[in-house]
Amino acid sequence: MCGIVACVGDSNAPGVVLEGLKRLEYRGYDSWGIASLHGNSISISKKVGRISEAAAALPAASVSIGHTRWATHGGVTECNAHPHTDCSGGIAIVHNGIIENYSALKKSLELKGHIFKSETDTEVIAHLIEEEKKKGVSFARAVGDSLRCLEGSFAIAALDCASGAVIGARKNSPLVAAFDGNGKCFLASDVTAFLQHTKKAVFLDDGEMVSLGNGRPVFTDFSLREIKKTPVEISWSSEQAEKMGHKHFMLKEIFEQPEKIAATMQNRLSGGSITLKEIAPVLRKAKQFDRVVLLGCGTAYYAGMVGEYVFEELCGLPVQAEYASEFRYRKPAVGKKTLAIAISQSGETADTLAAVREAKARGATVVSIVNVVGSAIARESDFVFYINAGPEIGVASTKAFTCQLTALAMLAVSFAAESGKIGEAAVKELVGGLRMLPQQLEAVLQESGRIKEIAKRYSDRRNALFLGRGVNYPIAMEGALKLKEISYIHAEAMPAAEMKHGPIALIDKQMPVVFIAVKDRSYEKILGNIEEVKARGGKVIAIANSGDSHLQQKADEIIFVPKAHELLQPIINAVPMQLLAYYIADIRGCDVDKPRNLAKSVTVE
Numbered sequence: 001m002c003g004i005v006a007c008v009g010d011s012n013a014p015g016v017v018l019e020g021l022k023r024l025e026y027r028g029y030d031s032w033g034i035a036s037l038h039g040n041s042i043s044i045s046k047k048v049g050r051i052s053e054a055a056a057a058l059p060a061a062s063v064s065i066g067h068t069r070w071a072t073h074g075g076v077t078e079c080n081a082h083p084h085t086d087c088s089g090g091i092a093i094v095h096n097g098i099i100e101n102y103s104a105l106k107k108s109l110e111l112k113g114h115i116f117k118s119e120t121d122t123e124v125i126a127h128l129i130e131e132e133k134k135k136g137v138s139f140a141r142a143v144g145d146s147l148r149c150l151e152g153s154f155a156i157a158a159l160d161c162a163s164g165a166v167i168g169a170r171k172n173s174p175l176v177a178a179f180d181g182n183g184k185c186f187l188a189s190d191v192t193a194f195l196q197h198t199k200k201a202v203f204l205d206d207g208e209m210v211s212l213g214n215g216r217p218v219f220t221d222f223s224l225r226e227i228k229k230t231p232v233e234i235s236w237s238s239e240q241a242e243k244m245g246h247k248h249f250m251l252k253e254i255f256e257q258p259e260k261i262a263a264t265m266q267n268r269l270s271g272g273s274i275t276l277k278e279i280a281p282v283l284r285k286a287k288q289f290d291r292v293v294l295l296g297c298g299t300a301y302y303a304g305m306v307g308e309y310v311f312e313e314l315c316g317l318p319v320q321a322e323y324a325s326e327f328r329y330r331k332p333a334v335g336k337k338t339l340a341i342a343i344s345q346s347g348e349t350a351d352t353l354a355a356v357r358e359a360k361a362r363g364a365t366v367v368s369i370v371n372v373v374g375s376a377i378a379r380e381s382d383f384v385f386y387i388n389a390g391p392e393i394g395v396a397s398t399k400a401f402t403c404q405l406t407a408l409a410m411l412a413v414s415f416a417a418e419s420g421k422i423g424e425a426a427v428k429e430l431v432g433g434l435r436m437l438p439q440q441l442e443a444v445l446q447e448s449g450r451i452k453e454i455a456k457r458y459s460d461r462r463n464a465l466f467l468g469r470g471v472n473y474p475i476a477m478e479g480a481l482k483l484k485e486i487s488y489i490h491a492e493a494m495p496a497a498e499m500k501h502g503p504i505a506l507i508d509k510q511m512p513v514v515f516i517a518v519k520d521r522s523y524e525k526i527l528g529n530i531e532e533v534k535a536r537g538g539k540v541i542a543i544a545n546s547g548d549s550h551l552q553q554k555a556d557e558i559i560f561v562p563k564a565h566e567l568l569q570p571i572i573n574a575v576p577m578q579l580l581a582y583y584i585a586d587i588r589g590c591d592v593d594k595p596r597n598l599a600k601s602v603t604v605e
């Protein structure tokens, strides 16, 4: 996700900002830029790609704002890199978030004669402030009045040439202010950017602004009513701050899931319906498709397996999840009436890219569900559904997986509704279920302490089995992969009923068996499978719905999760699997963020 840094009061403000942006590199970015105040003008330097040492030769200034961009609206180009300015070049803006009503605002500003240079939503903010300033109000008033017109999420830093002021503000996107007590003030997306200058920070809350200048920050609301804020002492090291205080990026990303799933849904749920503007042309011709294939590798393939169940249930079409690496070596029955959905966090997985090309060559319409904007798979697909999960640094995929499942659910519901397969009531019920997900995931994350205790009891095992049925069978597959890839314990997964056809011979008291045993259509059958394992001395770890006292008696270990809509329950059930694997791997001293032999993106076939 994007990073913001601003500095006022240091004679080398551009250098301080540049150093701060480098400390935010872990957030992932594809372009960057800096704006600095020189007398009565603003100089701007921005580039696509990594922050190079060359950038260090920036002219001296004492007021500077900077940004690392993770593209959401508009391609990865120098023009779209932040900072963005108004028509006069006297106001510069950097922004993190998504302005949902930017199209309407842009049209209205263009009618007033404003000329836009970029494709971004951010540029609208600079022109709004310029328009407000024409009323003769102060810069701070112009910023506050402009921000009240915005819908969506934003953290901004705005630099005004005329007053030399820098103003920060936030709504649904983090922003921290800091000051060193000797006249230097800072703004940043997180404390990592300025910890080497000061450990005293003030975290802004939604609807708050801060004016930097005159040696001390002034905090107000958007109507300029002054607010008293209490500084906090940051005890983290810079490295800890990058992980938001978590021990590993993987754990941070597990705990980010409520926020990131909300980001995947942001701007796509309205009332009781789903609006997927980016794939509207596909949805309009939904009835023309007679088959759906889902393409992916590893965790992304397991997301496709869940999608297979959800699409089949809602759309009544033949649906098949395919290993992308196998797809093109067959003669897949794919043609003009096939909808191919490619799933990839990185958007660079070679096998998935090759499968996309194969599907397109056979006439299929390709929609890709991707995290990295502008990636190869995104570029080569007919339509793209970005999950907006922010960079996933841990090699083991966690937040991308649950965001992929959320995207697939939204896609399936929209497709089924457009095809006339489900009515308004069913859509409303599923949208209601989607809206519940962030808070339900928060509830699961609160179980992390108990899951860590369970992990301690099983971290020495050499094997494990993961069993599930129906739409939760792919989650068993994902749970086994998580354990394998970060703890190096051999684990396998299968549909629970399959155990009797051979694998039950593996059961003994050394074999932990993780069951997904939520109360859905397979619950009674799963109970039978649990009995079979118990009868042979196996240890049962059950993922169960809260309050399941029967299972609490039966299982050796139980992890309770909230009850969600049956087709959305896999999203909830994935999180205990991630936490169990994470804690076991950490207890075993494994390199959780960079497991041996693995790459974050497999760009070779």
Ligand code: AGP
Pocket (backbone or CB within 6 Å): 297, 298, 299, 300, 343, 344, 345, 346, 347, 348, 349, 352, 395, 396, 397, 398, 485, 599, 600, 601, 602
């Ligand atoms: C997931 O934990 C693994 N790191 C791996 O299976 C990954 O999901 C797979 O390589 C696909 O990557 P992609 O989503 O970037 O295409």
